[in-house]
Each structure stands twice: as structure tokens, then as C-alpha cells.
Amino acid sequence: MSAAGPRPVSIFDVAKRAGVSHQTVSRVINDAPMVAAATRARVKAAIADLGYRPNRSARTLAGGAVRSVTVLTTDTSLYGTAETLRGIEDAARDAGFSVLISVMDPARVYSEADVLERLPHDGAPAIVIAHDEVTAGAMQALRERQPGALVATGGEHLGAEHDSADWRVLLDDRTVAARATRYLLSMGHKQVHHLAIPGKASRQTGWSDALADAGITRPEVVHSDWSIGAAAEAAAVLVADPSVTAILCGNDDLAFGVLHAAHRAGRSVPGDLSVVGFDDSPLAAYHVPPLTTVDLDFRGVGRGAFDLLRHKLEGGPDPRPSWRSPELVVRETSGPPRQ
Amino acid sequence: MSAAGPRPVSIFDVAKRAGVSHQTVSRVINDAPMVAAATRARVKAAIADLGYRPNRSARTLAGGAVRSVTVLTTDTSLYGTAETLRGIEDAARDAGFSVLISVMDPARVYSEADVLERLPHDGAPAIVIAHDEVTAGAMQALRERQPGALVATGGEHLGAEHDSADWRVLLDDRTVAARATRYLLSMGHKQVHHLAIPGKASRQTGWSDALADAGITRPEVVHSDWSIGAAAEAAAVLVADPSVTAILCGNDDLAFGVLHAAHRAGRSVPGDLSVVGFDDSPLAAYHVPPLTTVDLDFRGVGRGAFDLLRHKLEGGPDPRPSWRSPELVVRETSGPPRQ
DNA sequence: GTCGCGACCGTGAGCGCTAACATTTCCTCG
DNA sequence: CGAGGAAATGTTAGCGCTCACGGTCGCGAC
Numbered sequence: 001m002s003a004a005g006p007r008p009v010s011i012f013d014v015a016k017r018a019g020v021s022h023q024t025v026s027r028v029i030n031d032a033p034m035v036a037a038a039t040r041a042r043v044k045a046a047i048a049d050l051g052y053r054p055n056r057s058a059r060t061l062a063g064g065a066v067r068s069v070t071v072l073t074t075d076t077s078l079y080g081t082a083e084t085l086r087g088i089e090d091a092a093r094d095a096g097f098s099v100l101i102s103v104m105d106p107a108r109v110y111s112e113a114d115v116l117e118r119l120p121h122d123g124a125p126a127i128v129i130a131h132d133e134v135t136a137g138a139m140q141a142l143r144e145r146q147p148g149a150l151v152a153t154g155g156e157h158l159g160a161e162h163d164s165a166d167w168r169v170l171l172d173d174r175t176v177a178a179r180a181t182r183y184l185l186s187m188g189h190k191q192v193h194h195l196a197i198p199g200k201a202s203r204q205t206g207w208s209d210a211l212a213d214a215g216i217t218r219p220e221v222v223h224s225d226w227s228i229g230a231a232a233e234a235a236a237v238l239v240a241d242p243s244v245t246a247i248l249c250g251n252d253d254l255a256f257g258v259l260h261a262a263h264r265a266g267r268s269v270p271g272d273l274s275v276v277g278f279d280d281s282p283l284a285a286y287h288v289p290p291l292t293t294v295d296l297d298f299r300g301v302g303r304g305a306f307d308l309l310r311h312k313l314e315g316g317p318d319p320r321p322s323w324r325s326p327e328l329v330v331r332e333t334s335g336p337p338r339q
Numbered sequence: 340m341s342a343a344g345p346r347p348v349s350i351f352d353v354a355k356r357a358g359v360s361h362q363t364v365s366r367v368i369n370d371a372p373m374v375a376a377a378t379r380a381r382v383k384a385a386i387a388d389l390g391y392r393p394n395r396s397a398r399t400l401a402g403g404a405v406r407s408v409t410v411l412t413t414d415t416s417l418y419g420t421a422e423t424l425r426g427i428e429d430a431a432r433d434a435g436f437s438v439l440i441s442v443m444d445p446a447r448v449y450s451e452a453d454v455l456e457r458l459p460h461d462g463a464p465a466i467v468i469a470h471d472e473v474t475a476g477a478m479q480a481l482r483e484r485q486p487g488a489l490v491a492t493g494g495e496h497l498g499a500e501h502d503s504a505d506w507r508v509l510l511d512d513r514t515v516a517a518r519a520t521r522y523l524l525s526m527g528h529k530q531v532h533h534l535a536i537p538g539k540a541s542r543q544t545g546w547s548d549a550l551a552d553a554g555i556t557r558p559e560v561v562h563s564d565w566s567i568g569a570a571a572e573a574a575a576v577l578v579a580d581p582s583v584t585a586i587l588c589g590n591d592d593l594a595f596g597v598l599h600a601a602h603r604a605g606r607s608v609p610g611d612l613s614v615v616g617f618d619d620s621p622l623a624a625y626h627v628p629p630l631t632t633v634d635l636d637f638r639g640v641g642r643g644a645f646d647l648l649r650h651k652l653e654g655g656p657d658p659r660p661s662w663r664s665p666e667l668v669v670r671e672t673s674g675p676p677r678q
Numbered sequence: 679g680t681c682g683c684g685a686c687c688g689t690g691a692g693c694g695c696t697a698a699c700a701t702t703t704c705c706t707c708g
Numbered sequence: 709c710g711a712g713g714a715a716a717t718g719t720t721a722g723c724g725c726t727c728a729c730g731g732t733c734g735c736g737a738c
Binding site for chain 2: 008009051052053054055056057058060061075076077079082083085086089090093098099100101102103116117118119120121122123227228229232253256257259260263282283285286287288
């Protein structure tokens with residue numbers, strides 16, 4: 001029942017077979033120069049014959065270039081997180097890096113040691129997708145311990161945005177939240193309410209900005225967690241109030257919860273109530289009715305985060321941001337208030 | 340711009356500090372017996388003082404117990420995949436394993452070498468989430484190369500279910516697909532159509548089984564890919580046909596696409612058309628109207644896959660399946676046909 | 679011819695850890 | 709009170725690879 005089997009073929013086996021030294025084999029598998037074409041071919045043939053595969057552990061241990069990233073996050077099932085992870089993975093694969101993933105429990109408390117334990121070794125490169133307190137904590141712990149090998153996305157609620165560009169990749173959701181709010185106001189709504197997700201303070205700030213600009217007294221923020229059910233519940237009160245005509249939601253899932261609640265309360269959308277989400281998840285366009293929301297390029301952010309990390313590790317020219325800016329996508333859950 | 344810094348503290352540094360040999364430190368960090376309590380405490384103190392973290396690469400290289408799994412999959416954003424991954428990660432973390440993730444491109448062709456390259460070393464344990472051709476191919480390649488260190492979920496379209504229980508974790512979606520179909524028939528529908536996702540042949544088979552049992556001639560299957568948009572498009576024809584009163588969909592996303600198409604075609608649900616999904620994704624319960632679907636315990640399957648893998652690596656008693664069986668969840672997109 | 683200097687290739691050491699064995703310590707018991 | 713043995717610790721040899729060198733060879737310049 002064991003997976004033992006014969007010892008896997010090593011660089012020495014290949015060397016022997018090709019009649020060269022192990023070092024020459026190493027040069028070949030690393031595409032190093034200073035190897036004669038004929039030799040290279042011979043080694044490659046031996047590699048193929050023997051089915052040799054380099055051992056990553058040995059490679060990292062021997063102190064070659066770094067070839068792996070660890071991604072720290074809480075929930076890989078959430079759209080934003082999943083897409084970001086996907087973006088990181090894409091970029092990492094292109095660069096020949098392998099990706100480790102470490103999921104944290106949002107309900108637990110982690111010591112610095114707990115966080116460090118998740119890295120394959122001390123100082124190993126990491127990307128933190130910081131959409132909540134727990135990951136934001138991990139971000140800070142790693143920031144202190146190994147600033148040279150850390151990049152993060154999110155973590156807006158920590159402020160300190162001044163010095164962030166060289167280790168954080170952020171979407172400007174504050175500005176777009178303000179834009180979305182202004183859009184609702186421009187449709188004739190006298191007030192815009194906000195259903196907030198934990199951690200995304202910047203969206204709330206943007207909303208707040210726009211209301212302040214318009215001279216409107218900010219209503220109390222309604223808080224939810226990340227689940228649709230919680231959102232539906234939290235929204236029940238808002239939705240029952242006929243004076244509430246527009247709700248900006250922290251993300252699409254919350255918006256779906258609100259729409260559900262609105263439906264149950266017998267309020268029509270967008271006639272009685274306008275709802276705007278955040279994320280533009282795949283379902284938004286196909287919901288009935290299609291959801292007005294904000295397109296966020298999570299995948300681009302993931303790629304960007306990896307590019308930045310690699311830049312920090314290996315130097316080279318500054319990687320320029322390559323993700324789309326957030327954009328409001330108006331569909332059918334928003335419109336002028338009735339009357 | 341480099342992440343160099345001082346050399347991380349090693350087991351020898353700790354040993355020196357605690358006044359013991361490095362091997363004793365190794366015993367302590369591995370919770371091995373044969374260490375005096377006092378010594379153990381002294382070593383632990385030294386570890387804490389120095390902030391020592393074991394190096395996983397060195398550990399695996401030195402041939403200790405295996406402590407990592409690589410997950411091969413195509414799309415980490417899909418609900419089923421994301422949940423399965425999550426289940427694997429949960430179980431792996433509990434067991435002290437680290438999780439590597441390797442995303443494959445469903446549109447590419449992979450040689451066996453391409454697949455092997457994704458493992459950190461030859462013979463490294465892997466779990467394949469095989470929901471399409473590409474991952475099913477990877478599954479087969481690894482199956483041949485290292486049967487002792489491979490577990491898979493999915494891959495139903497390969498048949499050969501006979502010998503699978505010891506390396507494959509499968510949900511019985513065939514049976515439940517039949518049950519769902521019978522349910523629709525029992526509501527009075529004369530015919531049930533099927534919108535299929537690629538690769539999930541077993542769902543189609545179950546549907547087919549039920550129709551055959553009922554003596555109904557099986558209508559042509561409509562095929563879609565995994566995207567909601569494609570489903571909406573593919574469903575347009577079905578939905579336009581008033582004789583179509585019930586559609587069983589390959590997953591929830593497809594069902595949402597069908598609902599969207601039905602709405603655009605002006606057909607009411609469930610009055611004119613019953614729609615049943617597969618997966619019970621979080622949104623299903625909150626869709627308007629709430630979606631009738633099949634609850635699939637992907638997370639449990641992920642855990643089960645990991646448990647099985649660990650069993651294969653380390654022996655011990657057979658892990659018994661710990662996931663819920665698929666179950667039909669009737670909500671509001673299904674009912675008797677009108678008239 | 680011989681020096682020099684590339685291009686090419688090999689040797690040795692060591693990354694941080696564990697397995698296997700060797701050694702010491704200390705307690706038990708006849 | 710010494711033999712025996714278990715408990716506790718130390719020593720050595722690698723795991724597979726890369727780095728930093730050190731050699732060797734061939735060839736043009738003087």
C-alpha cells in the first residue's frame with residue numbers, strides 16, 4: 001500500500017547515461033550557455049530516455065533562483081478571490097513558478113508564527129489576498145518579517161495607502177464607488193443606502209464621498225458578512241422601508257441577496273428599488289433582471305501582483321499595471337425612482 | 340531590490356543555542372519520542388527565541404514523510420472545482436500537508452511530460468479534479484506513471500468504474516440525475532430535456548436511464564460549455580419551443596442561463612417551464628425564483644480525496660467515505676406543467 | 679612555438695534536513 | 709555493586725541539486 005517504487009532518476013543518472021558530468025546536465029536543464037550543441041542534444045536525449053524530472057525541493061534547497069509563491073487567502077470559493085488566484089496562477093505558470101495555496105480560517109486568530117508556518121521556508125515569497133481581518137493580519141506580519149518577498153492585494157482598511165504601490169496591488173474601488181453613487185443620484189434618487197461587506201472600507205468611503213459632495217446626510221451603513229443569506233437578512237429592513245429607493249452593495253452576492261429580499265417584500269426592481277453590485281461576477285449579466293454592477297479586473301490584479309513580486313525578487317524594470325480600471329456597468333436593476 | 344537578507348536560522352543554530360545536537364532539534368520539531376521533557380522545553384525555547392522555521396524543501400529532500408499534494412485542475416473559479424479544492428485544502432492543512440495548485444488550460448493539449456512537469460518531483464502525490472478532457476488526460480497519465488500517489492475526482496466519461504474506488508472519489512450523480520428526471524416526470528411532464536455540460540456523462544446517463552424506464556424516447560441532448568452565456572444561447576432554441584416543459588441542466592450556471600433565456604422568451608417559470616440545476620451553488624437558493632437543484636457535497640469529496648490519498652501514502656485503515664450523497668432540493672423553478 | 683584567452687566541462691562543497699546507527703547516561707535488578 | 713538494558717543524545721551519511729571554482733582544450737596572436 002506504499003508508494004515507494006524504485007528511486008526516481010536523478011541528475012547523476014542522466015549524466016552517466018549521456019557521458020557527461022552532473023553539472024553539465026544541470027546547465028542543460030537550466031538553459032545555461034557554455035554547453036556545446038552536440039552535448040546539449042546528447043543530454044536532452046538522455047533526459048528523455050530516462051524520463052528524468054528535476055526535483056524542485058533539491059533546487060530550492062541548493063539555493064538556485066526562487067521558483068515558487070505561496071498565496072495566503074481565506075475563501076477560494078468567492079468570486080473575487082478565485083479570480084485573483086487564477087490570475088496569479090496564470091502569471092506564475094508563465095514564469096515557471098509553482099503556486100502553493102494556504103487557506104486561512106476567517107474565524108480564527110493567528111499568531112505571527114502561525115502565519116510563518118504556512119510558508120515552505122523562512123523568507124519564501126508570498127502573496128496575500130487580503131479581503132478580511134485575518135488575511136490583513138497575515139499581510140502585516142509578513143510585511144514586517146520579509147518585506148522583500150511579499151505582495152498583497154486588498155487590505156484597504158489598514159489605510160497607509162501612501163507607501164503602498166511597491167508592495168500592494170490595489171483596484172481603485174473608492175473612486176468607482178463614488179461614481180456609482182453619483183450615477184444613482186443622477187437618476188433622481190434622493191438618497192443612496194449602502195450594504196457593506198467587512199473589510200472593503202474603500203467602497204464605503206467612495207460612497208460616502210459622493211454623498212458628501214452632493215450635500216446629503218449619510219444614512220447608517222448596513223453591515224453583512226460575505227454570504228448571500230446574511231445579506232438577504234440584513235437587507236430585509238432596508239427593503240421594507242418604502243423611502244429607500246437605491247442601495248449600493250459591497251459585492252454582487254450581497255446584491256443578489258438584496259434582490260431576493262426585495263422580491264419577497266414585493267418591491268419591484270428597478271421600479272421601486274435600484275440595486276447596484278460590485279464585482280461583475282459571471283452571473284450578474286444573466287440574472288433576472290441583469291444586475292447593474294462594477295466590473296473589477298481581479299484576474300488582472302492577480303497577474304499584477306505576481307509581476308510585482310517577481311520584480312521585487314529579481315529586479316528589472318518596474319512592471320507597469322496591466323489591469324483594467326474598475327468601471328460601472330449599467331444593466332437593468334437600476335433606474336430612476338418611480339414618480 | 341533583492342530579498343537576500345541574512346541567512347535564515349537553521350536547525351544547527353537552534354541546536355547550538357539549546358546546547359544539543361541538531362538531531363535532537365529534529366526530534367523535537369517532529370514530535371518524536373525519546374526526548375527528555377527538560378531538553379524538549381529547552382529546544383522549544385531556543386526555537387521561539389530565534390524564530391526558527393523548518394524548511395520544507397530540506398525536509399522532503401531528506402526523505403522524511405511526504406507533506407505535500409499537488410492539485411491539478413482547469414478552472415478554480417467554477418463552483419464545484421473551488422469547493423473541491425477547498426475541501427482538499429482543509430483536510431491537507433489538518434494533516435500538515437501543503438497544497439500546490441496547478442491550473443491547466445482546457446484548450447491546450449498536454450503531453451505526459453507536460454503533466455509530470457507540474458509535480459514538484461517525480462512521484463509526488465497528486466489529486467486531479469477531472470471535470471474535462473484535459474484533466475482526465477492528466478489523470479490517466481499519472482495513473483500510469485505513479486498509481487500509488489494519485490487520487491482523482493470526476494473523470495466519469497472514461498468509464499472503467501469497476502476498479503476505481505481505491506483511487507477515485509466519485510459522487511453518484513447518475514442516480515440522482517435519474518431521480519431528478521423521475522421527479523419531473525412525476526409532476527406530469529411528458530418529456531424532460533437535457534442541457535449537458537462537457538465531461539459529465541454520468542448525469543446524462545442518469546437522465547437517460549430514467550427516461551428509458553418510463554418508456555419515453557430520449558430527445559436530443561443539447562450541449563453547452565461551462566459558461567452561462569453559452570448556456571443561454573444553447574437554450575434559446577429549447578426555450579422557444581412551447582412543447583418543451585422541463586429541462587434538466589448539467590449544473591446551476593447552465594440553469595441560470597436557461598432561466599435567463601426563458602425570461603427573454605417570455606416563458607414563465609415554473610408555469611410554462613420547469614428548470615432543474617445541479618450543484619446547489621450558493622446562489623441557487625436566492626435566485627428569483629429559487630432554483631430547484633441537486634445538492635452535491637464537493638467539499639466533502641475534496642476531503643475524501645485527500646483522505647484517500649493519505650491512506651495510499653501512509654497505509655492505515657481504509658478511510659470510509661465522509662461526504663453527503665447527492666440529494667434533490669426542490670425549490671421554485673419546478674412544478675407541474677400548466678393545464 | 680608559446681602564450682593567452684575564450685569556450686567548454688568537471689570537481690568539490692554545501693543547502694537544511696532526516697534515517698540509521700553509534701554512543702553515552704542512568705536506572706533497575708539480581 | 710556490577711551487568712544489563714532502556715532512555716536519551718550524538719555522529720555520520722546522504723537526499724538532488726546549484727554555486728564557485730578549477731581544469732582542459734583549441735586556436736589565433738605574437
